[in-house]
Amino acid sequence: MRSTTPAGAGFGALGRVSGTAPPVRKAGEAAQATANRHARGAEGVSGPASPARILIVTDAWRPQVNGVVRTLSTVVEHLRTRGDVVEVIGPERFPTVALPSYAEIRLALVRSGRFAGMVDAFAPSAIHIATEGPLGWAARRLCRRRNWPFTTSFHTRFPEYLHLRAHVPQALSWALLRRFHAPAAATLAATTSLLGELESRGFRHLRRWSRGVDLDRFPAAPRDPWPGLPRPVFLYAGRVAVEKNIEAFLSLDLPGSKVVVGDGPHRAALQARFPEARFTGYREGVPLAAAYAGADVFVFPSRTDTFGLVLLEALATGTPVAAFPVTGPLDVLGGATEPVGALDEDLRAACLAALGADRAACRRHAAKWSWAASATQLRDALAALPQG
Numbered sequence: 001m002r003s004t005t006p007a008g009a010g011f012g013a014l015g016r017v018s019g020t021a022p023p024v025r026k027a028g029e030a031a032q033a034t035a036n037r038h039a040r041g042a043e044g045v046s047g048p049a050s051p052a053r054i055l056i057v058t059d060a061w062r063p064q065v066n067g068v069v070r071t072l073s074t075v076v077e078h079l080r081t082r083g084d085v086v087e088v089i090g091p092e093r094f095p096t097v098a099l100p101s102y103a104e105i106r107l108a109l110v111r112s113g114r115f116a117g118m119v120d121a122f123a124p125s126a127i128h129i130a131t132e133g134p135l136g137w138a139a140r141r142l143c144r145r146r147n148w149p150f151t152t153s154f155h156t157r158f159p160e161y162l163h164l165r166a167h168v169p170q171a172l173s174w175a176l177l178r179r180f181h182a183p184a185a186a187t188l189a190a191t192t193s194l195l196g197e198l199e200s201r202g203f204r205h206l207r208r209w210s211r212g213v214d215l216d217r218f219p220a221a222p223r224d225p226w227p228g229l230p231r232p233v234f235l236y237a238g239r240v241a242v243e244k245n246i247e248a249f250l251s252l253d254l255p256g257s258k259v260v261v262g263d264g265p266h267r268a269a270l271q272a273r274f275p276e277a278r279f280t281g282y283r284e285g286v287p288l289a290a291a292y293a294g295a296d297v298f299v300f301p302s303r304t305d306t307f308g309l310v311l312l313e314a315l316a317t318g319t320p321v322a323a324f325p326v327t328g329p330l331d332v333l334g335g336a337t338e339p340v341g342a343l344d345e346d347l348r349a350a351c352l353a354a355l356g357a358d359r360a361a362c363r364r365h366a367a368k369w370s371w372a373a374s375a376t377q378l379r380d381a382l383a384a385l386p387q388g
Contacts, residue, residue: 048125048384051083055124059133060155061090064105065282066239067309068155071211071374072130078375087122089115089135104264110138126382131155132180144183149383152181153188153209154198160304161243178202185383190307191331207381212371213312218289220318220363225287225294229278232256232296234351235319237288238310240264240279249301250274252348261291293317297354300329301347308332315340315366320357322350333365340365 048054056076060068076086094114096106115138119127127150129139136152143150159173181187181203188209189195195206226233233256236249241264250258250270258277260270271279283291292298298314300323308328311321315332321341323329333341338361342353 057139058130218316235295318359
């Protein structure tokens with residue numbers, strides 16, 4: 001039986017999508033139990049003193065535009081404001097090569113000696129490895145060689161992405177990721193449902209690291225950035241890549257107009273296939289906030305995201321969300337007590353149901369996520385390096 005239950009109905013109602021026992025509730029309860037079991041991180045590992053000298057190593061950094069960069073850059077600002085000294089080693093500090101099939105992403109060519117020199121020059125009291133790319137592996141090797149504790153985070157479903165792009169067997173990719181994260185004092189993930197999945201795949205020392213939204217950057221002020229477009233306006237914003245499943249949105253038979261904000265390697269193909277949709281390219285700051293606020297529904301067709309910051313950004317402007325009932329949307333919308341959107345395996349049904357959501361409730365729901373709290377979660381999870 002198809003359901004168009006608004007997300008505000010909560011996990012119990014969403015679980016009835018199948019028409020039987022509530023699997024979503026069971027998954028949510030299992031994931032929450034996982035989060036509770038790992039709330040204190042790894043046994044016997046203490047955090048750095050305050051103020052700390054925190055080194056973050058990441059293969060995703062400016063000028064890349066994605067949720068990982070937005071998360072890291074925002075949390076770094078919060079930590080620095082509190083008095084911690086934070087250094088970021090990213091790919092811009094090394095020679096790079098373009099990621100095959102995705103030229104906007106540059107991979108660092110890391111020389112071990114130079115990398116170690118950067119680390120020693122900063123003299124960190126804690127190290128967080130944010131990604132599993134060349135820089136992440138270099139940091140892992142250095143920490144292992146020196147017997148230093150470190151933390152990691154799981155941001156991206158590379159097994160699904162590599163399978164979609166290059167037909168790499170997912171089992172092989174998951175095995176490599178387990179190996180990468182296994183020595184970490186704690187591995188951080190954004191949602192309780194993702195923690196539960198990672199635990200079922202053999203990951204250890206799991207800990208929740210949630211996300212936030214800046215309500216000042218994404219106001220709910222009324223505006224119309226889409227003059228002349230028939231209403232309702234259904235909006236997607238984010239990377240335009242095959243793993244985002246955007247064609248599932250653009251192929252829907254919906255009233256009004258469809259808009260895609262963002263860019264990426266799949267844009268030309270989608271634009272040629274769906275000429276009736278409006279493609280705007282990248283937008284940041286005020287234009288991006290206006291795009292969200294001016295839409296009637298924000299559509300999130302991805303099935304592979306680990307969170308989806310764009311969900312919170314859209315909700316902050318008062319725009320309801322339509323999505324599949326998967327990790328990310330389930331975690332953001334599933335606990336809502338007011339109508340803020342709809343989750344459904346029938347994405348068209350979710351889009352139409354979301355039109356009836358309460359825009360004021362959407363903003364109230366987004367306000368529950370705080371970047372300050374996110375920064376505290378990361379800070380509390382860090383493992384102190386031996387001093388002296």
